[in-house]
Amino acid sequence: xxxxxxxxxxxxxxxxxxxxxxxxxxxxxxxxxxxxxxxxxxxxxxxxxxxxxxxxxxxxxxxxxxxxxxxxxxxxxxxxxxxxxxxxxxxxxxxxxxxxxxxxxxxxxxxxxxxxxxxxxxxxxxxxxxxxxxxxxxxxxxxxxxxxxxxxxxxxxxxxxxxxxxxxxxxxxxxxxxxxxxxxxxxxxxxxxxxxxxxxxxxxxxxxxxxxxxxxxxxxxxxxxxxxxxxxxxxxxxxxxxxxxxxxxxxxxxxxxxxxxxxxxxxxxxxxxxxxxxxxxxxxxxxxxxxxxxxxxxxxxxxxxxxxxxxxxxxxxxxxxxxxxxxxxxxxxxxxxxxxxxxxxxxxxxxxxxxxxxxxxxxxxxxxxxxxxxxxxxxxxxxxxxxxxxxxxxxxxxxxxxxxxxxxxxxxxxxxxxxxxxxxx
Numbered sequence: 001x002x003x004x005x006x007x008x009x010x011x012x013x014x015x016x017x018x019x020x021x022x023x024x025x026x027x028x029x030x031x032x033x034x035x036x037x038x039x040x041x042x043x044x045x046x047x048x049x050x051x052x053x054x055x056x057x058x059x060x061x062x063x064x065x066x067x068x069x070x071x072x073x074x075x076x077x078x079x080x081x082x083x084x085x086x087x088x089x090x091x092x093x094x095x096x097x098x099x100x101x102x103x104x105x106x107x108x109x110x111x112x113x114x115x116x117x118x119x120x121x122x123x124x125x126x127x128x129x130x131x132x133x134x135x136x137x138x139x140x141x142x143x144x145x146x147x148x149x150x151x152x153x154x155x156x157x158x159x160x161x162x163x164x165x166x167x168x169x170x171x172x173x174x175x176x177x178x179x180x181x182x183x184x185x186x187x188x189x190x191x192x193x194x195x196x197x198x199x200x201x202x203x204x205x206x207x208x209x210x211x212x213x214x215x216x217x218x219x220x221x222x223x224x225x226x227x228x229x230x231x232x233x234x235x236x237x238x239x240x241x242x243x244x245x246x247x248x249x250x251x252x253x254x255x256x257x258x259x260x261x262x263x264x265x266x267x268x269x270x271x272x273x274x275x276x277x278x279x280x281x282x283x284x285x286x287x288x289x290x291x292x293x294x295x296x297x298x299x300x301x302x303x304x305x306x307x308x309x310x311x312x313x314x315x316x317x318x319x320x321x322x323x324x325x326x327x328x329x330x331x332x333x334x335x336x337x338x339x340x341x342x343x344x345x346x347x348x349x350x351x352x353x354x355x356x357x358x359x360x361x362x363x364x365x366x367x368x369x370x371x372x373x374x375x376x377x378x379x380x381x382x383x384x385x386x387x388x389x390x391x392x393x394x395x396x397x398x399x400x401x402x403x404x405x406x407x408x409x410x411x412x413x414x415x416x417x418x419x420x421x422x423x424x425x
Contacts (some may be wrong), residue, residue, distance in 0.1 A: 004169050005169075006170070006326070007109075008171050011036070011171050012037050012040050014169065017044055019048075020047075020111050020112070021047065022103070022113045024116065027265050028130035028131025028388035029051065029179055030146075032171060032175075032285045033114045034058045035059075037049070039059070041059070041069040047074045048067075049070070050108070054073070066088045070089065072092060073090065073327065074096075074099060075328075085391060092330065097289035099137075099285065099286075099400075109135070112143065113139055115131070126162050129160050131284050132158065132160035133285045136159065136160065144169075145169075147162070147171070148170075149170050151329075154264075156280060157277070158283045160285070182237060185219070188246050189215075191212045192350075192384060195387060196217045199381075200217075201299060202224055203251035204300070205254075205300050207230060207231040207302040207334045207337070207338075208231055208233070214304065218240065222244035228252035230260045232263065232289055232330040235264070239270050254294075254297045260280075260288055261280070261283075262288040264282070289334065291339075294333070295340030297341055299341065299344060300345075301344065302346040304349070306348050306374070307319075308367070311363075311403055311404075311424055313377075313382070314379075315372070315374040316366045316372060317374065318373050322369030334346065338380065345381060346379075348380075349382075362384070364415065364418035364421075365422070399424050400424035401419075404416055
């Protein structure tokens with residue numbers, strides 16, 4: 001171990017021009033390494049950093065030096081969105097579940113891995129518990145693996161471990177892991193949640209996306225019985241259900257007794273909960289998000305947000321017209337998993353309007369250039385503050401009628417006229 005310890009500055013020198021650096025999702029990003037990469041960025045040419053959901057806007061997020069080190073987003077967030085919309089950060093569209101296979105097949109390079117990890121245990125293993133995601137696949141392909149080992153990172157169970165013998169270098173750090181609180185929940189989010197919560201039965205297994213509406217739903221589930229968790233992200237909302245006794249995992253039909261996730265994003269309390277907790281396993285996203293695997297859970301419920309939906313049920317969940325806003329992520333993975341599940345239900349949730357009520361989020365057709373996320377063939381339940389539209393198995397006419405009924409009243413007349421023009425009614 002001592003022979004592999006080095007400074008961040010020395011670790012960055014292991015990178016070569018043209019390398020693709022793979023970084024885990026969210027809180028799994030290694031801040032010490034990425035700060036040092038930023039400091040040395042002008043000494044490289046053609047280096048890319050691929051990541052879902054960058055959490056911090058490092059100095060390498062710089063259009064003037066993008067030809068030295070360039071961000072390659074698998075999903076945009078607050079730190080990377082402006083760069084993506086301006087065009088000096090790249091974007092690789094992909095289902096979250098399939099990113100590992102892109103790496104395994106060589107369709108997406110993985111020359112270097114930089115990852116935040118736990119301290120090494122007595123057997124020589126580190127845990128990449130904050131982001132197993134696609135990083136575990138990258139470990140098998142990378143020429144260089146550098147871990148930023150931090151005592152504040154939990155050592156979790158599951159397929160998220162790497163042995164010291166596989167590691168090129170270890171950089172020590174001790175700063176607190178980044179924390180993200182629960183999103184703001186307002187009256188619209190609460191109204192949407194009030195429609196969804198009664199439709200979730202005791203004994204259901206949950207996948208909860210990130211955002212105000214999914215977390216508003218979670219807050220209304222604390223009195224449920226024997227819920228299970230099979231999700232991509234574990235956050236503080238799920239932790240609240242565990243603390244309330246609503247999540248027991250006893251009635252799960254796949255991996256009973258255990259919660260399953262691929263990345264974590266929340267508070268210090270959440271990270272402490274994860275540490276050596278046999279109730280929780282962190283696995284690669286090719287396992288957690290595979291619809292054929294997740295769908296083995298009976299009564300699988302997926303709850304995910306969208307930005308816009310048209311009268312056929314096509315969801316634009318990741319862009320504002322042609323401008324990227326987020327990414328595909330795992331929404332489609334879990335919509336399809338819930339459709340496969342016996343008794344499963346997938347919910348797409350969204351406020352009826354945007355821009356202080358001036359724009360309807362339910363539209364006749366998606367805006368030109370919109371990135372379609374969930375297709376008309378996959379969509380099931382759509383929920384706004386005005387109600388629930390069940391679309392699966394319905395005709396175009398029935399879909400249009402159901403979606404107009406849950407649109408904001410100010411836009412229903414216009415939507416009916418447009419539906420007639422499109423021959424949907």
